[in-house]
Amino acid sequence: MFKFILSLSFTLFTSAALAIPVAPIEMNAQKLMSIRPSGNLRAANFRAIVALSNCSGSLVRFAHSTAEDKAMVLTNGHCVGAHRGFLKPGQVVVNKPISRSFGLLNNDGSKVATLSAEKIIFATMTKTDMALYGLTKTYGEILKTYGVQALTLAPQRSVEKTNIAVVSGYWKKIYSCQVDKFIYALKEADWLMRDSVKYSQPGCETIGGTSGSPIINTATYEVVGVNNTGNENGGKCTMNNPCEIDEQGKVVVEKGAAYGQQTYVVYSCLNQNKEVDLNMPNCMLRPN
Numbered sequence: 001m002f003k004f005i006l007s008l009s010f011t012l013f014t015s016a017a018l019a020i021p022v023a024p025i026e027m028n029a030q031k032l033m034s035i036r037p038s039g040n041l042r043a044a045n046f047r048a049i050v051a052l053s054n055c056s057g058s059l060v061r062f063a064h065s066t067a068e069d070k071a072m073v074l075t076n077g078h079c080v081g082a083h084r085g086f087l088k089p090g091q092v093v094v095n096k097p098i099s100r101s102f103g104l105l106n107n108d109g110s111k112v113a114t115l116s117a118e119k120i121i122f123a124t125m126t127k128t129d130m131a132l133y134g135l136t137k138t139y140g141e142i143l144k145t146y147g148v149q150a151l152t153l154a155p156q157r158s159v160e161k162t163n164i165a166v167v168s169g170y171w172k173k174i175y176s177c178q179v180d181k182f183i184y185a186l187k188e189a190d191w192l193m194r195d196s197v198k199y200s201q202p203g204c205e206t207i208g209g210t211s212g213s214p215i216i217n218t219a220t221y222e223v224v225g226v227n228n229t230g231n232e233n234g235g236k237c238t239m240n241n242p243c244e245i246d247e248q249g250k251v252v253v254e255k256g257a258a259y260g261q262q263t264y265v266v267y268s269c270l271n272q273n274k275e276v277d278l279n280m281p282n283c284m285l286r287p288n
Contacts, residue, residue, distance in 0.1 A: 044165035044174050044216060046109040048151045050102040051169035055079035057102060058167070058214040059115070059142070060132075060223055061150040062267070062274060067140030069274065071150060073102055073117065073133040074263065075212030076228045077125040086125060089190050090287045093123040093131075094276060100133060104148060109172040113146045122269075122276040126287045127194045128261040129228040131212075132276070151214060154222035155267045158197065163218045166199075166227050166260070170209035176218070177203030186259055188229055188242035197225050197260040198244075206230050206258045215260045223263060230258035 048059040050073055057075035078086050080093070087093065097119050104113040116136045123131035135142075143149055158179055166175040178200040186196040197215065199206075206227060215225035234255035235241030242259065244252040269276050269283035278286050 044167055044176070044218065045107040046105040046167060046169065046172065046174075047107045048148055049105045049109075049167050049169040049214070050075075050115065051105065051111075051172075052079060052100075052102060052212065054170075054209075055212040056167075056169040056171070056210055056227075057212045058169070058223060059104060059148065059150045060153050060214070061139055062270070063152055063155050065139060065150075065274065067143070068138055071115070071135040071137055071139045071142055072121060073115070073135060074153070074214060074223065074226055075131050075133070076129045076226060076261075077123045077131045078129055078228070079212050080120065080123045080131045086191075087123065088125075089192070090126050091124065092126065092278065092285070092287055093120050094278065096120045096123075098133075102133075103169070104142075104146060105169055105172070106146075106148060112148060113142070115142070122266070122285070124285065124287065125191050127192070127285065128265065129191070129193060130226055130261055130263065130266070132266070151216070152222045153263050153266065154217060154220065154224045155264055157264050158217065158224040158262060162224070164199070164204075164224070165216045165218050166204055166206070166210065166213045167216065168210040168213045168227075171207070173210075175204045175206065175210075177201070183244045183259065184247050185245040186229075186242050187237045187245055189237070189239040193228075193259075193261060195262060197262060199258050199260070201256065201258075204258050205256065215263075225260040225262045227258075227260040231255050 050057040060074045100117045102115045106112045117133035119134040121132040162179045180198045180200040183196040186193040213227040214223040237243040265284040271277040
């Protein structure tokens with residue numbers, strides 16, 4: 001699956017897309033947290049992108065996060081346990097203490113800080129392939145110290161033909177294409193993902209190390225998904241060769257096709273304290 005890097009390399013994302021200029025650091029951090037994109041297309045850059053030891057990721061916030069909230073990093077669930085074994089089908093990790101570091105990038109791709117995680121907020125490879133790490137610093141502290149504002153997770157589902165950028169912190173590469181369509185079920189080895197994003201080609205031919213890269217809507221500059229896998233060899237439903245399954249059970253294999261997972265679903269599981277709670281009535285992240 002799962003385009004992460006082991007000690008050598010594996011495979012998953014190419015081209016320019018969009019971004020928002022960072023406001024002056026002297027501005028009030030709380031005011032900065034409320035700034036919304038204008039909707040005008042801009043070329044993507046590496047602001048708020050992070051590099052992991054084996055994957056990519058991004059510094060993200062909820063639409064209603066404040067400067068005082070502890071910051072988060074978004075990546076793939078399969079990037080969490082790549083060296084110790086993948087999360088099993090049906091397995092979900094919530095609020096688990098952990099220590100992990102991330103290299104935070106600025107607009108030009110230069111590393112400006114090393115951020116530390118204190119816990120896994122949520123991680124799974126069931127229905128989706130997503131992980132959120134909770135950091136030791138707040139959004140306001142990161143903005144004030146490093147001048148980097150987090151990207152916002154879009155609270156709404158994306159639509160077909162949306163212009164997107166996939167930004168890899170591991171490779172410091174930007175890919176651009178469109179949301180081609182949504183896949184009812186995407187099966188890779190023992191894992192099944194729902195309502196996956198399929199990218200248009202050419203533009204987003206992804207490679208190893210791009211796992212966990214944010215999928216950014218280039219009109220709003222919000223994160224609408226997280227990049228996670230692609231069919232490398234034309235295999236059918238095997239590791240590194242996911243297959244598409246429609247509502248009638250028809251299986252389609254497309255060599256070279258690349259995919260990501262939508263992130264708006266996390267909002268359905270947030271409680272009043274902005275915590276992931278799988279017991280929320282309409283939570284879409286419950287494994288069953």
